[in-house]
Amino acid sequence: MDTEFELFDDDKSDVNAPPSYHAVSMSSISADSVQCEPSFVFSKAQTKQIRTTVLSLIRGMVITPDFILSSVGPTLDACATSLPAAEFTDILQESNIEGHTPLYWAIVNKRPEVLSAFHKFITAYKNDSFHDVRLACMVTNDHTLFTKLSLTSARLHKMERTLNLSLGCADEIQVYEGDTENQFTAKMQITMFQTRIRVVQKLRMEFIAQGRIWGLLFHVGDDTRWEASIYLSKHSLPARPKALLTVEAQNEQHQVLKKEFKLKEGCFLAASEYTNFSIRTCTSTSASLGSWPIFNDTIYMDSNGTLHAKLDVALQ
Structure with missing residues (x-):
């Protein structure tokens, strides 16, 4: 509640x-x-x-x-x-x-x-x-302070916390408001991306936008393929996001990778603790990534092992 x-x-x-x-x-x-x-x-x-x-x-x-x-x-x-x-x-x-x-x-x-x-x-x-x-x-709605205080929920998961500290991971997330009040973009630089997902099999990024705590989780899906999932954290109000994840290619000969996230008709994205049964809710929405996250020499990582991506979100 x-x-x-x-x-x-x-x-x-x-x-x-x-x-x-x-x-x-x-x-x-x-x-x-x-x-x-x-x-x-x-x-x-x-x-x-x-x-x-x-x-x-x-x-x-x-x-x-x-x-x-x-x-x-x-x-x-x-x-x-x-x-x-x-x-x-x-x-x-x-x-x-x-x-x-x-x-x-x-x-x-x-x-x-x-x-x-x-x-x-x-x-x-x-x-x-x-x-x-x-x-x-x-x-x-203070994403800057949220980042400064390192308040991502990864700190609550021992393996993720230990790995991030030992590797000295300094991820960067910048949030920009869109052209309308219901749009925003989160630009991310995720350091040592492959190493982290190979060790823990998941990697979560969190940020604040539109008065909510949003999460982007990279993980292995039910079909053993890699997925990216969007979720809302505790206390965040439900929302109907239309989202597009764009991953930059580090080779000019290749195009960027784009993945859409679509909610079922009439369904709202909500935190797992949300208990208002008057609306249909789901705790995440996912997009398949395939197997490239663990490929050696993948085109989506720069020479330092950093993944450059952005998440564009429009609330419906």
């Missing part, structure tokens, strides 16, 4: 929420009150109060309209010294502000300085915060 969310409204704030930013003066985060002795000397009540104060200050950074950005660094540093490192990191990644993480609100409310400061204290995303940050990028 799709997650529902709304922007913070002071008039609707939870009575059980921590005190507002304005209710917590900067003196409460001073060296005397927060940058204290190691946490094990505190009682449970004291630790709870410190945690509440820290959360209130973090909430102010991402919610309060007139928050002073120059105070972000010193305030976070003081907060970080007041709690064990793991607990402070947990606060940054928990859904503790109107059902979302502080990371989510920093993105939705356009506070890049705060987001950057948060990431100083995060070495790895937890599963829930990873999906929350992906959602925030989708809500804001």
Whole structure:
């Protein structure tokens, strides 16, 4: 089921929420009150109060309209010294502000300085915060940030993640809006394409366009031939895309490879979690590629093993 969310409204704030930013003066985060002795000397009540104060200050950074950005660094540093490192990191990644993480609100409310400061204290995303940050990028239609933070779901698949890290793969995806509001083009440079699909038998690319997270998956189909499939990620609204994949030939004597993706009549492409049964949905649409992806010296790879392709999409 799709997650529902709304922007913070002071008039609707939870009575059980921590005190507002304005209710917590900067003196409460001073060296005397927060940058204290190691946490094990505190009682449970004291630790709870410190945690509440820290959360209130973090909430102010991402919610309060007139928050002073120059105070972000010193305030976070003081907060970080007041709690064990793991607990402070947990606060940054928990859904503790109107059902979302502080990371989510920093993105939705356009506070890049705060987001950057948060990431100083995060070495790895937890599963829930990873999906929350992906959602925030989708809500804001921010493909650039999505790419910068390396938010592709390939990170959730151990073999793909390990291979990409070991090979140092630096794929490039650029998204361009089309001539009308329902068109876009995603241009891709996929590094070490053959090596990756030979090892894992699949390769996924993801990007944000039209307020959705789109995926292009290269994989072996049911008939053992290679296919390319388009899908929508979690929280993305259904769509009826008419798509064309174009793969550039690296030899001028050959033409580009073009493959169309066609949905069945009346069917919508939807994320696998989508549960509105009032419309017919499918979780992917595919096009056959044949066997060229694993051929030696294929004309579709450049001298560095990079595949150059673009996906043109028109929403019907």
